[in-house]
Amino acid sequence: MTTLPYLVAGWLFLVGCYGLVTSRNLVHTVACLTVAQSATYVLLLAVGFRSGATAPVFADVPVGTRVVDPVVQALSLTDIVVSATVTAVLLALTIQIHKRHGTVDPDELRALRD
Amino acid sequence: MSLTVQALPPLLVAVPLLAATVLAASGRFLPRLIIDAASMLSCLLVLAGSVMLLVATGSQRVVSWLGGYSPVHGSSVGVVFVVDRIGAGLATLIAALVTAALTYTWRYFDEVESYFHVLILLFLAGMVGFALTGDLFDAFVFFELMGAVAYALTGYKIEEAKPLQGALNFAVINSLGAYCSLLGIGLIYGRTGELGFAQIQRALAGQRTDWLVLVGVALVFTGFLVKGAAVPLHFWLADAHAVAPSPVCVLFSGVMVELGLYGVARTWSAAFSPVLPAERLRPVLLAAGVVTAVIGSVMCLVQSHLKRLLAFSTVGHVGMFLVALGALEPAAIGGLAVYVLGHAAVKGALFLCAGVLLNARGSVDEADLHGRGRDLPVTRICFIIGGLALAALPPFGTWLGKTLAEDGLSHAGFHWAGYLFVGVSAVTGGAVLRAGLRIFFGIGTPPDTEGDTRGSEEKPETTGNVGGIPVTMLAPVVVLLAGGLTLGLLPGLATLAHDAAQQLLDPTGYAAAALDGARAVAPPAPAESWTVSGLALGLLSVLLALVVAALGLYSDRLPQLLRRAAGVATLPFHAVRTAHSGHLGDYVVWLLLGMTLLTLGVAAT
């Protein structure tokens, strides 16, 4: 049981990869990439958890209260912004691919076959 | 004085970032000349700062604790930039290449407004930050900064089909690699509770090597090796390099890919070496290097799309870099450092020549351009010289680096590496020479190009005929080649590079500089320079390159039997070729396989 939260992260990553491998639509591909990335949030937050502790915000609780690790939360925040912005770039590319290739099915994109 | 030097590393990141915001806000109101001049100026400032750092790192590691969180009793909550000779040298290389790219761009795009310049400046900042940072998560942030910008730069030509697909493949695979790295960072953080390289190193000291650190380190390396284009994580490279605007390719092949390898070397040495002894990492890097070198060279040889050919030659060279790195010895890595500099100059010049061709002739396809480059006098000479330099013609920097790395490797007991290096130099240089002779001199019979990824339907990156090639497009080509030549003749370069490699491979010194304030470094000991046998090997690889080129040009005149035999012998490579399918799903599978093999590799030894 004590490793289960970490394993969720591994599971999410693999599920995302499975989606990427089998995807037939680039919008779906981009979504799968964010699923794979959500593994990193789960792992970081799980690593920073402390049993019975509260959020690392001392507005309502006295200083000295047991709190979870604030560093991983900060990292996750950064990570989320990265995810959102990269998703935007990818979706922009997808829109243009749809215009230029006339399809968003990865199987139909043959321009770069060697 | 010491305060000024410590202020430099963050400034090298902040200056281009600020310049980018200014240009983004005011670009539409400014004439093109001002935009060019402003971005050039900020780039030159970074170059000057990097050179100052390069000088300063002769006597000390330059350590900047951002936010002023200097460590108390060896621990801190801040992020640190630790600059040694390799870091400063990389920053210098980055700034120099961006300067060349910006010069070339002066007349390259007709595009008004400043978006291209803004993206290039952000790219500059991301790469410099990655080279200087001493913190694992901060490295991830800069890695993503250069990534996000690079994807947009790759897809810059939105009216063509290929750049868009290339950019998408690049973006998805690199992002997935980066997320692997971040998973690894999470695992390492769980064990050590730290993010700084030096802090991780101290926290890992004396720990056993278990699955957690093996998988964690392998995941971190996976992200870097995707950027570093190690087989089988390399598939995105040709897709992206072949289609990105030529000045961007200069930065991709010249330094971005090499930064991936730097990431492996730096994090291994500064952070992971206590739990991952060199004996464990060495065989994996060497094996990956050999495979990458062979596949890159073979794929290079069969291309007729000029930029794709150059891209695969980069893969071949990455293989050599991995082998040199894999020795994990100062002599070989010093040679590698010189090689990277020489390669950046030469490959940069070649990519820019391809850009000139695309601009002047509207194609980068070798067959299509047969003899059509005859009347480009400067370009054709530069291209051939570039091909020879790529084949390690003495005294180019590529040759000096190659021979230093070979010597280092053979001292470490890897005598076979010399053969590999000569082979890769000959094949990649030969492929470039073949294309150059065919395009610029009309030599040989027009090749048979069915089923290739052709480069003929690409569009020029400027409108119409600019009326001859502008000098701002040719000057960077000539300067880069001259730089590549000068590198091989600089008297102190071998010593400097050896010294830099020694600093890179000194975890204790790194941690002491970051955490204890012990910044002084030992004065450089004179390193061995090139030897007569190195000179001979250089000439040999050039000779072989000419043979490869001649075989390529006149393959149709070979006896029937020989051609049939060659066809049978190269059969296995057809499978390799089919693997480069341009299909994202394939690439993701290869990434997973590569990551798994990497972990098992470091675990098995």
Added chain:
Amino acid sequence: MTHRWRLVLFVVAAPAFAVLFFLAARGLPVFGSEFHPYGDRAVEIATRQRTTANVVSSVNFDQRAIDTLGEEFILFGSVIGTIVLLRPAPEEREVGRRPAGGVLPTTRLAGYLLLPVSVLVGLYVIAHGQLSPGGGFQGGVVLATGWHLLYVAGRYAALRRAAPPTVMEIIESVGAAAFAAVGLAGLVIGGAFLVNFLPVGTFNDLISGGTVPVLNGAVGMAVAAAIVLLLSGFLEQAVVLRRSPEPRVDSSIVARSKEHR
């Protein structure tokens, strides 16, 4: 590779990855452990020295502010990148906006009612980043979302008027530049890049945390403008741009046409 081969290779690689990750996860500290050396130090610094009640904000905008600077510029670069990628291609032109048809009056009412509320919430979240969960990124997104209630209410034209791309680009750039400039000010005044050089104020007060609220403000401004720009880029593709019936033969890269602004 065919579908089948791709799946076969995946079926080899994925379980291998799963096993390796499982072995690695078993080496992690027990879930919920007390081992958080960096986290403990960060809490200590934030509460005792920097009077930032929201420790996560202290880590993001003070202790590891360089990460957030990088993050801010990833956003900035992605927005510029998206603008570049979504610029009209040579053969595309603006066909004029399609009428907003089919918006229910209740939807319209909800949009107009929620707009001021969400703007207020956005500003509140930005201003209280040092005290409670939130800050520049979160508040900026709320602000930008609020703005787009105008679109939901069926007023694309009003949205364009209220947030013209040129102005948004300038606001985004100024916000991002302000972050870097505060960093440089720290270098000049406090001797280190991004040092927290302002008086830290009283713990748990609105004015506390030194540069943390300043940086949050800069980020809030940049993020709000950035999200508006991103969404407007995509909306333009959906609502305004069409492939023109007669493609222009000009094959050059043509910049965004002036009338398009």
